[in-house]
Amino acid sequence: MRQLGGRALPDCLRTGFWPHAFDGLTLGSIYAMIALGYTMVYGVLQLINFAHSEVFMVGTFAGLYALKAVGSGPEGGLVLAGVMGTAMLAAMGASGLTALALERIAYRPLRKRGAPRLSYLISAIGSSLFLSNLFFVLNPIGGPAPRPYPQVMVRRTAFTLFGYGVSNQQLLIVGTMIVMYAALDRFVMSSHTGRGIRAVAEDPETAGMMGVNINRIVVATFLVGGLMAGAAGSLYGIYFGQARFDIGFIPGIKAFTAAVLGGIGNIRGAVLGGLLLGLLESLGVTCIRSDWQDVIAFLVLVAVLMFRPSGLLGEAVRG
């Protein structure tokens, strides 16, 4: 039994620190990918996309059915990579489309009218309720019971770190997050659309006058957020082995907390916030009853908003 740091850590953290830390980073990576969607939309529109958690939920279902369609039984090597890639792409596509539909139906009419903020929030809550209940009533696809994921990627130890195994699934999730983040960073920092996103986040009116097509930028932002949430959704499904109509609620809230923790609107902050929150939760549960796990995120949220509302890295769309 390996123990860590003499008196620096409370008893509950001394044993099992590393496995919990690995778990926390995995969960945190998923939070980070969802948080990127919240943060992008907030950066551009200054609005909390409450329905983002359902965009994620659609991803878990799309990933599930894509896996069922292409994958059969445990396989290894290139075939597995292909199967996982297909599932993830399907989830990203479905979530991306959901995010686009959301923007088109629930937000754009309000934006055109110049409605007050409260209207956006209510419309977002409504769409969230609608989407999750859509999967609740679509019984052959969703339904009230959780739908199990096919066991395509069997969990096994990929390598050992600090004396504890890191599973192949954990590796896949953290790796995907890093790749997605790097791609998003490049997109926002060096593409034409990315520059537009930054310009609109900075000052929509001036950006509009300079010839930036704001509608196009908003659509691109929702799409990017949806793609990230889709990838996160399929990975969440693979890691926890199920999809369910209300699966998005808790990860959604936590990802939002992560975005606020890092500084909403800040892309790097979303990743930092996600990883930190994941770690905090996983390690926190070793010290308190696991019934309280979900409360940790809420307390972090309230504490951040009270003492440092601009988050750890500040609010601004930055790489």
Place this chain on the structure above:
Amino acid sequence: MKLAGRTEALGTWVRGHRAAASGPVVAGLLIVTLVPLRLSTYWQSVLVDTLLFALLALGLNVVVGFAGLLDLGYVAFYAIGNYAFAIVTAGTFSKALFFGNGLHLPPPPMWHDWMWLLVLAGLVAAMVAGVVLGAPTLRLRGDYLAIVTLGFGEIVRISARNFDSITVGPRGITAIPHPELHLFGWHYAFGLDPRPYYYLLLVLVALMVGVVVRLDRSRIGRAWVAIREDELAAAAMGVPTVRMKLWAFAIGASTAGVAGVVQASRVNFVSPDGFTLLTSIFILSMVVLGGMGNIWGSIVGAGVIVIVPEVIRRAIPSFQQYRFLVFGAVLVVVMIFRPQGLIPSRRRAMELETADAPV
């Protein structure tokens, strides 16, 4: 000259309306008092639910409609009212206090005499919770407030589930007593019959309407309008914005607390499952559908959202599972096509049509 003309026009307007109003108002009062007597017990309980949610919607309307604050954890205050009553009258705590551990005897009769004091206790408990939540968070931007209140709602529910020693955890508290009235030697015990609860809630709703109408026209009401329309300008003009928002929170919360006490004593049972985010959204959709900022709107909203699904469910039994799908769609559709709701508040309608928007 012009002024005199206007005053005269105003005078006739008021007279005309008073004459027109008195007939329907009396008729309306008669209908709401007598109608439940002609209905089956089932529909009587539906009406009791309607009034209960009307009371909750009126409270939330103060927060969302008047002060313009989106509270997604409103159900927490309702839960606190429920639990306040349940814990005092039937919780393990009160049993231990009076009978020692392990004995499951009915609660001591003394609570029956105090029952109406406990309504006040529920009110105060919820109001304190509202202030405790509001004081640090009402400084936040509006959209942060929404998610913090949502978090608060979840914390209250999770706490109710986890503090087994006080709340009996997920199993909930049972055998909560019905209310009783003792007035000058006259005794009346509420039972399973929905009618007494109907009249009790009718009185509470009427009281609340009175309070809200007065509030709307008071200094606080005007402060809320100013905060809603432009918080910065309101603060600059000397409106104590945080204190005024805190008032809205406290009033909304205490209403939910009272509703909670009534509900707990009506169904004799409280468990954490009844207080999810869905219930908060359920009440929110009443306020939004009826018309934010309009008192009658909240009542009509509660009526539509409680009664219509019941009627449909009678015809199509499988409708039950589609309820929340429909509510979600209703929220979006109302926001897009009729943000002012079924019965618009004139001032609010103006604000909702145009305001300075994000983009």
